[in-house]
Amino acid sequence: MVSPPVQDVFDAHMNDPSESPPRAAITQALKFECRQLAATGATNVRVHFQKRMLAYTRTKHALDEAAYAALSSAERRARKLGLMQAAEDVCRPPDEPKRSPDAHHAWVKATRGALGIDDAVGDWKGKPMLYHLKANPHRFLNATHLMSVAQHAAGRKPFALFPLRRAHVPRHVRFDQRVLDDVLGLGAAWAVAKAKKAARQQHPNAPPGRAPKRGRDDQSLLAEKGNVFDRVLDLKRAGVHRRRHFAFSFTTDGVSLHLNMERPPKGAAPAARAAVAPRLPKRGIHTIDALKAAARAADDPLSGMHVVGIDPGKRELVVCVDADNPRRAPVVRYTLAQRRRDMRARQYADEGKRAKPAAVTDAEHQLSAFRSKAPSLTEYARFSTERRALLRARPEIADFYADLAFRERRRKSKIKAQQSEARLVKRIRGMHAADDPRQLVLAYGAWGRAAGRPNAPGNKGHPPAPGAGLMYRLARDFVVALTPEHYTSKICVECGGPCGAHPTLKTKTNREIRGLRVCQHEGCGLLQNRDRTGATNIGVQFARLVRGQPPLRPMSGEELEFERLRAGAEGGGD
Numbered sequence: 001m002v003s004p005p006v007q008d009v010f011d012a013h014m015n016d017p018s019e020s021p022p023r024a025a026i027t028q029a030l031k032f033e034c035r036q037l038a039a040t041g042a043t044n045v046r047v048h049f050q051k052r053m054l055a056y057t058r059t060k061h062a063l064d065e066a067a068y069a070a071l072s073s074a075e076r077r078a079r080k081l082g083l084m085q086a087a088e089d090v091c092r093p094p095d096e097p098k099r100s101p102d103a104h105h106a107w108v109k110a111t112r113g114a115l116g117i118d119d120a121v122g123d124w125k126g127k128p129m130l131y132h133l134k135a136n137p138h139r140f141l142n143a144t145h146l147m148s149v150a151q152h153a154a155g156r157k158p159f160a161l162f163p164l165r166r167a168h169v170p171r172h173v174r175f176d177q178r179v180l181d182d183v184l185g186l187g188a189a190w191a192v193a194k195a196k197k198a199a200r201q202q203h204p205n206a207p208p209g210r211a212p213k214r215g216r217d218d219q220s221l222l223a224e225k226g227n228v229f230d231r232v233l234d235l236k237r238a239g240v241h242r243r244r245h246f247a248f249s250f251t252t253d254g255v256s257l258h259l260n261m262e263r264p265p266k267g268a269a270p271a272a273r274a275a276v277a278p279r280l281p282k283r284g285i286h287t288i289d290a291l292k293a294a295a296r297a298a299d300d301p302l303s304g305m306h307v308v309g310i311d312p313g314k315r316e317l318v319v320c321v322d323a324d325n326p327r328r329a330p331v332v333r334y335t336l337a338q339r340r341r342d343m344r345a346r347q348y349a350d351e352g353k354r355a356k357p358a359a360v361t362d363a364e365h366q367l368s369a370f371r372s373k374a375p376s377l378t379e380y381a382r383f384s385t386e387r388r389a390l391l392r393a394r395p396e397i398a399d400f401y402a403d404l405a406f407r408e409r410r411r412k413s414k415i416k417a418q419q420s421e422a423r424l425v426k427r428i429r430g431m432h433a434a435d436d437p438r439q440l441v442l443a444y445g446a447w448g449r450a451a452g453r454p455n456a457p458g459n460k461g462h463p464p465a466p467g468a469g470l471m472y473r474l475a476r477d478f479v480v481a482l483t484p485e486h487y488t489s490k491i492c493v494e495c496g497g498p499c500g501a502h503p504t505l506k507t508k509t510n511r512e513i514r515g516l517r518v519c520q521h522e523g524c525g526l527l528q529n530r531d532r533t534g535a536t537n538i539g540v541q542f543a544r545l546v547r548g549q550p551p552l553r554p555m556s557g558e559e560l561e562f563e564r565l566r567a568g569a570e571g572g573g574d
Contacts, residue, residue, distance in 0.1 A: 005377050012381065028179045036174070041161050045137035045144060050091055050129065051569045052159050056147040057087040059154050060107070081558065084565040091129040094118060115143040148375040160373045168401035169410075172251040172258065177225045186231060222248075235259075255404055256411035280304060280439040285471070285480045288545050291441065301546045306438040308431055309539025311485070311531050312448035317470055318424075319531040322431050323443070323539035326493065331532055332427045339466075342420035348409045360400050363390045421470070425477050442478050443542035444471055445485040445534065449567075483542045484563070487553040489517070489534035496552075497521035499528060 061083055071079065085100035089108045092098075098105055112118060120139040121132045133140060141161070148158040180186065215221075225248040233250075235243045240259065247260040280294050295301040307323035315336050322329035340346065367390060370383035391397060432440045451467025466473075474480055490499050499517040507513055517533060519526045541552055555563070 025182045025185065028182050029173055029175070032174055032176070032179065037162060042137040044161055045140050046130070046133045048159070049133050049140055049144065050087070052144065052147055053091055054084060054087040054569045056150060057083050057090070059151055059156060060111075062154070077558075081562060081565075084562070084569070088565060088568065090115070090117060093124045093126075093128075115146055117143065145375060152375050158373055158375050168397060169406045170253050172253045174249060174251045176249040177228050180232060181228055184232065186228060253407050253410075255407035256414065281479055282439075283475060283477060283479060285475045285482065288481055288483065288542065291479070291481055292546055292548075295546070302543055304438050305441045305546075306432055306436060307441050307443050307539050307542055308428065309535040309537070309542065310442050310444045310448075311489070311534035311538055312445050312451040312467055312471070313531060314451065316531050317451075317466070319535045320428055320431065320442075321532060321535040321539060323536075323543065326536040326539065329431070331535075332424075332431065334424045339417075339420055343413050343416045345413070348413060351409065352406070355403075355405070357396055357400060359394055359396050363394050363397055366390065421473050425474065428474070428478065440478055441542075442474060442480045443483045443539050444474075444480045445488070445538050446482045447485055448482070481542060483538050483545070484551060485534060485538050485541070486551070486555055486559070486563075488537035488541060489530045491533070491537055491552055492519040492521065492524060492526060493528065493533055493536045494526045495519060495521055495524045497524060499533065502527075
């Protein structure tokens with residue numbers, strides 16, 4: 001059932017049949033895009049709900065600048081911890097004891113009722129909030145909307161459930177067997193109907209009017225898909241490796257084409273291996289405990305691991321140090337400037353800016369006064385009306401964005417990003433000798449989950465960087481183990497003493513030199529690079545934790561609570 005306010009907005013601002021393009025032969029493509037949109041909304045709720053609850057809590061307890069400035073450092077830290085605990089209490093089962101200070105309990109109870117948390121969950125079944133967010137994400141849409149309205153009313157950024165696009169450059173559309181057949185009119189649908197009819201005759205007990213569903217590995221189904229795609233794609237001439245892994249679908253924007261590949265199914269493990277301790281994995285993101293369990297058969301858990309410590313960052317995206325020889329082995333650095341240079345980001349941005357007519361720039365500036373992410377239907381209707389009026393009044397907008405140069409630059413940028421990442425993978429793999437039988441393990445600093453996120457603490461003033469995305473990319477080729485990096489850049493790699501800023505070496509503006517650290521012990525005084533020190537100590541931290549030893553610097557109870565809450569808010573949906 002469609003909500004009446006949504007229907008009114010559609011009838012008033014979107015239901016324009018004179019501008020609707022014909023939908024003949026693209027019904028299947030539109031159905032898939034609708035399913036993708038629903039999946040995007042469900043993922044959005046699951047991944048971001050708890051983080052948005054923290055933002056909502058901070059908004060409701062916001063202080064003015066004078067009141068916040070009057071707080072001491074300890075009071076600010078206690079206030080921050082209390083708000084994080086209050087946000088967690090709102091998302092916890094009602095029968096569990098609250099962890100926030102008593103002063104927040106009344107607010108937590110009122111907020112649970114106002115947002116309808118318990119009504120959305122229904123029966124908690126002894127499961128955490130993340131379970132219910134994944135099982136029934138649609139039940140939390142109202143709570144997400146109410147929090148977004150509160151953010152908007154407070155003058156802060158509201159939450160977007162779907163990635164509404166304001167650009168006019170076409171995006172990618174997915175083509176599978178049915179979509180390809182409908183769009184190009186290949187006439188292959190009759191083969192599918194014939195196969196279903198034959199299957200129905202072979203299964204007389206099947207429900208009337210329906211043929212038994214075939215599995216993905218059914219040879220007749222694979223033959224039908226291969227027949228359709230062989231008439232359109234020539235993967236051999238395109239130089240595609242491992243063509244047998246083609247998943248019979250691709251996405252395209254009319255210029256570039258992305259093939260969907262699948263990994264072959266894994267065979268069953270031999271029975272003789274069932275009683276043996278699990279072996280180290282070959283790739284993926286794993287916890288330290290999982291790697292310890294996989295290596296428990298060895299006397300020394302590290303005997304089968306070649307550890308490389310990695311310190312993620314904003315400017316230097318990753319700094320890799322070989323834990324076997326951290327002082328002499330070459331360091332692998334991959335910086336944001338290098339990545340942007342490899343992708344020709346500045347060149348492509350300047351080309352697009354120079355080619356844009358002044359009329360298009362003025363229209364986009366005029367449209368920026370309207371908020372497409374506003375939680376109010378009335379305000380979104382004003383944006384939609386203005387956008388359509390500009391497109392009608394200025395045909396040069398459509399003419400400008402119809403140029404294939406936009407999609408060509410996007411295609412080249414994607415290819416160059418893949419090439420840049422492939423070179424990084426090759427350099428990291430070069431740190432491991434070809435005849436070394438050990439498994440290469442990347443001890444990745446845990447801050448990599450949030451590194452590079454725009455507007456995140458510590459990232460303001462810097463362009464967005466592929467922090468978590470780069471970690472996931474490396475996990476496709478290596479074993480990645482998230483490692484706590486608490487104080488790893490403040491501990492000397494030589495004597496274990498504290499590191500700090502150089503007492504005399506400063507910039508011309510009398511500021512600390514970025515990246516320069518010096519051991520504060522009088523007998524040491526070793527000059528160090530902060531990122532290299534951090535990567536070295538992250539490798540040491542990983543080794544100590546795998547062996548069951550305490551970390552380099554034990555964390556206090558308050559610090560452990562901060563880390564637990566931060567991990568739940570930032571990475572709870574991963």
